[in-house]
Structures are given as structure tokens and as C-alpha cells.
Amino acid sequence: MIHQIRVIFGDTDQMGVVYYANYLRYFESARSALLRERGFSARGLVDQGVNFPVTEASCRYRRPARYEDLIDVHIAVADRGHARVRFVYSVRRGDELLAEGHTVHACVDTSGRPRRIPPDLRAAFMPGG
Amino acid sequence: MIHQIRVIFGDTDQMGVVYYANYLRYFESARSALLRERGFSARGLVDQGVNFPVTEASCRYRRPARYEDLIDVHIAVADRGHARVRFVYSVRRGDELLAEGHTVHACVDTSGRPRRIPPDLRAAFMPGG
Amino acid sequence: MIHQIRVIFGDTDQMGVVYYANYLRYFESARSALLRERGFSARGLVDQGVNFPVTEASCRYRRPARYEDLIDVHIAVADRGHARVRFVYSVRRGDELLAEGHTVHACVDTSGRPRRIPPDLRAAFMPGG
Amino acid sequence: MIHQIRVIFGDTDQMGVVYYANYLRYFESARSALLRERGFSARGLVDQGVNFPVTEASCRYRRPARYEDLIDVHIAVADRGHARVRFVYSVRRGDELLAEGHTVHACVDTSGRPRRIPPDLRAAFMPGG
Numbered sequence: 001m002i003h004q005i006r007v008i009f010g011d012t013d014q015m016g017v018v019y020y021a022n023y024l025r026y027f028e029s030a031r032s033a034l035l036r037e038r039g040f041s042a043r044g045l046v047d048q049g050v051n052f053p054v055t056e057a058s059c060r061y062r063r064p065a066r067y068e069d070l071i072d073v074h075i076a077v078a079d080r081g082h083a084r085v086r087f088v089y090s091v092r093r094g095d096e097l098l099a100e101g102h103t104v105h106a107c108v109d110t111s112g113r114p115r116r117i118p119p120d121l122r123a124a125f126m127p128g129g
Numbered sequence: 130m131i132h133q134i135r136v137i138f139g140d141t142d143q144m145g146v147v148y149y150a151n152y153l154r155y156f157e158s159a160r161s162a163l164l165r166e167r168g169f170s171a172r173g174l175v176d177q178g179v180n181f182p183v184t185e186a187s188c189r190y191r192r193p194a195r196y197e198d199l200i201d202v203h204i205a206v207a208d209r210g211h212a213r214v215r216f217v218y219s220v221r222r223g224d225e226l227l228a229e230g231h232t233v234h235a236c237v238d239t240s241g242r243p244r245r246i247p248p249d250l251r252a253a254f255m256p257g258g
Numbered sequence: 259m260i261h262q263i264r265v266i267f268g269d270t271d272q273m274g275v276v277y278y279a280n281y282l283r284y285f286e287s288a289r290s291a292l293l294r295e296r297g298f299s300a301r302g303l304v305d306q307g308v309n310f311p312v313t314e315a316s317c318r319y320r321r322p323a324r325y326e327d328l329i330d331v332h333i334a335v336a337d338r339g340h341a342r343v344r345f346v347y348s349v350r351r352g353d354e355l356l357a358e359g360h361t362v363h364a365c366v367d368t369s370g371r372p373r374r375i376p377p378d379l380r381a382a383f384m385p386g387g
Numbered sequence: 388m389i390h391q392i393r394v395i396f397g398d399t400d401q402m403g404v405v406y407y408a409n410y411l412r413y414f415e416s417a418r419s420a421l422l423r424e425r426g427f428s429a430r431g432l433v434d435q436g437v438n439f440p441v442t443e444a445s446c447r448y449r450r451p452a453r454y455e456d457l458i459d460v461h462i463a464v465a466d467r468g469h470a471r472v473r474f475v476y477s478v479r480r481g482d483e484l485l486a487e488g489h490t491v492h493a494c495v496d497t498s499g500r501p502r503r504i505p506p507d508l509r510a511a512f513m514p515g516g
Contacts, residue, residue: 012272020441024408058445141401150282187316
């Protein structure tokens, strides 16, 4: 899936480029969009006691994104187990690759204990999708 | 003009609502969108040596915005002088008013000295627009 | 009370100065410090069902703060009622005034209904303090 | 080196814990503190045309940090070449490990071209230090 984001001033730093931490915000924005596209609401999941805290995240920065750029965040499920899921991301401006990264999320219940990903959600997280 | 924003997780705080400072980010996002809609690029203006630093900002918080909400930021030019412009904002979720605010911006050159707003931009900033 | 903050890169924007929304973060940082200094823990208050959502905030920006600046956030209680409190702030770098602002907070319970400020906290919020 | 940070409300998300992207802000805060401790000013370096854009970053999240926590960010130089440096970080609350990560930075000049790390800075970046 591709999720489009417009870079705002508040995302940049004094180097005139997007501050490195903000790519993780962009990744999150794409994750929520992916869930919605597949018929799930992240808020609905939280209400059902299904949480996906991040256990790891990484990003490689290739070229800077700048203020007002319209960038595409490509997201895909790379892999998912019974209680975890791994997403991969690439951030592009047209044909240019700006950044690549991944996140891993555990599925936990309201008290933070690992739990199985609900079957319908697991089906929606088919790798490659 | 109305600019739509999807609230992300990173915008919320532990009260489960959008953190108060983030409304100023939403305002900024709407300002850039307004400029683009009127044929200006904020980046282009910066390149021409036309900057609009904020000299004041305020927000009144009526009801909380929450994760995943799709909110409308209404922006209008309230008033503009030779070297300053005032925007007013309201943030709505459907019919509900969530927040209202304003910002005032000085027009300055690259070295930070006050300068006249370029005529075409001044025309585009017609109050009420 | 004076609360010191070191400006980080992530606080700046491409103008090379602190992004305007971040002053509200600085104000919050000073509020928490004020509470701690007076023997209260904001987290403890939340656990007791005492919340202080912001109902209004403003800031006037005088001079820019820059990366690595060590800035002083002066905070004082301007006024407090039975179920609300108003703080005023000024941000300084040495003798220079960088920004001034205020916030107003309602005191609400866990379900968001107005409630009285607990007496010991009300005493700690003596105006001018 | 250990750099202490107080978690603010604005750093948390609706899970009641520090939002994952903010660890990268904490890392940056520790990097600046490390430079200052060794007699360098990141701002001074930028003024000399020595920039250190991030080329990669990662974080593993072990336990959540919460509002008001006083956390220790441990930072060390893991490795440095002629034109790059790698830092490793761990974030602790007392004895508890909360997160671990790394960043890699290229040394570039004002136009973004790779350049050698100035010798005195290179000496200050002695691995293990």
C-alpha cells in the first residue's frame, strides 16, 4: 500500500530537511492507513484489547525529504507470527528512494501480556500484501 | 478553506487525546495548504526571501480530538497589513467544534527585517478568503 | 520558578529556530517541574483522578531560540479558581526575552467532569508563587 | 556518558508510554550533550561547515518509559572512520533497561559532500569513550 504525506514545516529541522525521528511518525501514519484500508480500525482494536506496541524500529536515510514535498510511504507486511508482525517501509518522492525501514510489533492484551493476533486481522496481515 | 487531517498515534498523549501543542502543527499544515491552493508555494516564497515567522499564536480547546479522527481545519485570513497577516482557525470533527485559534505572522526578508508582502500574495490574502 | 531547557535539533525547523509549537512543550515541561518542586507529582494526580486539561494557550514570539541555546522558562500561577488555574510563562535566554505566554487549565475528574482542585494543591497554586 | 532526561506529557502517547519516535529525540539530546562534554559545540561545527546527518538509526524497545520518569541515556562511540561515526545508546530507568539503539552519521560539508572528520573531533570520538 502507498500512503501519501505532505511534509510540514514542523517536520523539518535547521538542516532544512525532515528530522530523522519524524520518519517513524510517517511509518506509523502508513500503518494506520493500511489497517483502515483492510477494514480495521486501530482504535477499534485498542478498544477490543488488541495492542501492537513496537518492539523494534529502524530506518536508513538515503536522501533528505524537504518542506512541502509530497512523499509516498510504501508499506508491506514482511512477516507475521502468532503474536507478532513485521512491516517494511520505503519512503519515495517520485522515483527517488528517500528512506527505508522496518518495525516489529508484538500483539499484547490490555495488561501488556502477549496474545494471539485475532484470526481476521492475521488474515489481513498476509505477507506481501 | 478546509484542510483535512487524520490524527495519528504520535499526536496523542497519555490522556488519549491530541496533545495541545499539536494543534499549532495542524494550523501550520492548513496554512501551507491555503498558500498552495492560492497558487503559492511556501518553499518558493522562502527561496524568494519572503518569510512569515509567527509573532503570536493562540488556541482555545473545546473538545478533545482523538486517535484516528478525521478532522477539518478551517482557515481564513482575518486581516492583513503591509507587512503582517492574521489567520483564524477552527478545528471541527463533523459538526463538533474542537478548537479555535489564531496566528499572526510578520513578513520579513532573509535577514529578518520587516518587508512588504509581495503584491500578488497580498491579493491572495484577501480577508474572508 | 525557573525551569531550564536545552534546545535540541529536533526542536528547530528549517528557519534555524525553534518551531513555534515547541514553546507549548517547553511550557508543559515547566508546569511539571513546578508541580514537582511543590511536592506534587503530575502522575500521582492523574492516578488520583485529578486531571488538568488545557482549555486555552497563547504565546507571543519576540526573538527566536536556536539550537543548543540554554533557555529559562519562568512560570508563575497568575490566578486560580475552584476548578481552574492560569499559568503565565516567559522564556528567556540570559537577559533576552524570547517569548511570553499563558495557559488555562480546568480541573476535571477521570470522566472529564469539572471537579474542585484538591485543597493542598490549591494552596500550592498560590498566585504569584 | 550518561545524559538525563525527564519525560514530559508531550512525549507520551495514548498507550500511556513514550511514543516510539521520541527515543530518537532522546538519542539526539545525548549526542549533543556528548559533544559539549568533549568541548565541541554542535552549532559551532555547523558554522564551520561540519555536518553529521544521520544515515541509519535503530531502536529496540524493551520496557516502556512513562510520563515523569527520569531516564538515563547512555551514549558511547562504537566506531568511527574518516568520514563516519557510529554511536550506541541504551536508555535506563535506574537498573531497568528500557531501550537500546544505534545511529550512524556521515560527515559532510555544507553542500552535502562527504568530508573528513576534523582531527580534533576525531580524537574526541575515540571508541569506547
